[in-house]
Amino acid sequence: MRIFEIILLIICTIFPFYISTKGYRLNKKSSLVIISGVIILHFIFEGYRWQMIPTYMISIILAWCLYKEHPFFNGGWFRKTISGIAFIILLLFGWGLPYILPVFNLPTPTGKYSVGSQYIHLKTNENEIITTEIDDKRELMIKVWYPAQLNNEETEAYLNDGDRIGFAIKYGLPKSTFNYLDYVKTHTFIKPSVAEGQFPVLIFSPGIYSKASGYYALIEEIVSHGYIVLNINHTYESPGSLFPNGEIKFYNTEYDRKHNNQEMAEMVWNAMQNYNKSKTSDEQFVAVENLIRNYFAAEVTTRWSKDISLVIDELKKWNSSTFLAQHLDTTKIGVFGHSQGGLRQVRHYLMTIEL
Numbered sequence: 001m002r003i004f005e006i007i008l009l010i011i012c013t014i015f016p017f018y019i020s021t022k023g024y025r026l027n028k029k030s031s032l033v034i035i036s037g038v039i040i041l042h043f044i045f046e047g048y049r050w051q052m053i054p055t056y057m058i059s060i061i062l063a064w065c066l067y068k069e070h071p072f073f074n075g076g077w078f079r080k081t082i083s084g085i086a087f088i089i090l091l092l093f094g095w096g097l098p099y100i101l102p103v104f105n106l107p108t109p110t111g112k113y114s115v116g117s118q119y120i121h122l123k124t125n126e127n128e129i130i131t132t133e134i135d136d137k138r139e140l141m142i143k144v145w146y147p148a149q150l151n152n153e154e155t156e157a158y159l160n161d162g163d164r165i166g167f168a169i170k171y172g173l174p175k176s177t178f179n180y181l182d183y184v185k186t187h188t189f190i191k192p193s194v195a196e197g198q199f200p201v202l203i204f205s206p207g208i209y210s211k212a213s214g215y216y217a218l219i220e221e222i223v224s225h226g227y228i229v230l231n232i233n234h235t236y237e238s239p240g241s242l243f244p245n246g247e248i249k250f251y252n253t254e255y256d257r258k259h260n261n262q263e264m265a266e267m268v269w270n271a272m273q274n275y276n277k278s279k280t281s282d283e284q285f286v287a288v289e290n291l292i293r294n295y296f297a298a299e300v301t302t303r304w305s306k307d308i309s310l311v312i313d314e315l316k317k318w319n320s321s322t323f324l325a326q327h328l329d330t331t332k333i334g335v336f337g338h339s340q341g342g343l344r345q346v347r348h349y350l351m352t353i354e355l
Helices: 003-018 022-045 050-068 077-100 161-170 177-183 216-224 253-259 262-277 281-294 296-321 339-354
Strands: 114-127 137-149 155-157 185-190 199-205 228-233 240-242 248-250 328-337
Touching (some): 003 050, 003 077, 022 050, 137 296, 185 216, 199 296, 199 339, 216 228, 262 281, 281 296, 296 328, 296 339
Parallel strands (some): 199 228, 199 328
């Protein structure tokens, strides 16, 4: 939480008891000034966010009680009990919401390069099998993070609307839930020039149903040391892919339900049972081999491997006719990922064993 948020919450925790005493009337004006001043400073320097609504409500009630010279806990025992319960509920939400959904600080990259980003919309001739639309072709949004040469560019917001809205839908929340992330300061600048020189290329895949561009701390750090990172947003398999025309393609839950079914659950259960009975590393491998090869995630890994190959096939063109021209060192290409995005290495290992 931010400093004025914390101060306001402390005031809202202590003042209800203070203004229920007889002595507070002597300091009515100064109390009002303190509450009003902190709220004003909070709005000026930190800005409104919906997680603070319970705190704002307590603040308004406090100000009204001070102005009317009413104790916060007033009346008979029943009224005081109801007021106390309502106060505790508001206070719990007041402290809990900003803590659960905080405005956080990203670590400052330690490398010598500033970080910039732009998007590339990759249209392919591959059939899109996740949707039921006829002749639908697979399209990918690639976020390119690169060492930058700055010229008064502004930093970008933390996560675009595709990531934010898709993540909210994933958990059944209102689409505006994560708008407060505008207050999170990134170290990535919007469309600056690429720094002079050629840089090794790293291709990154996220976890399935994860915010594809949400790995800021990791990627900003890597890029600051002189790498270009191509962050693939696997369409229909991340919370949301935002395309240049403003369309957002969300995670396809229907496709997931159809393929990640009871048969897959039984496959996992059997593999776990056989693995727990295994006594050697060879037996452990045999226990999970079928799972690795035929589980739903194996299909995803194959598809994402193809996405990565499609991106690699484009590097020569991007190195001659885009903002990346002459900045890609195509002799140095690496692939890394998180969770599902890291399974490509496992698949490669299995293919090597077969050969």
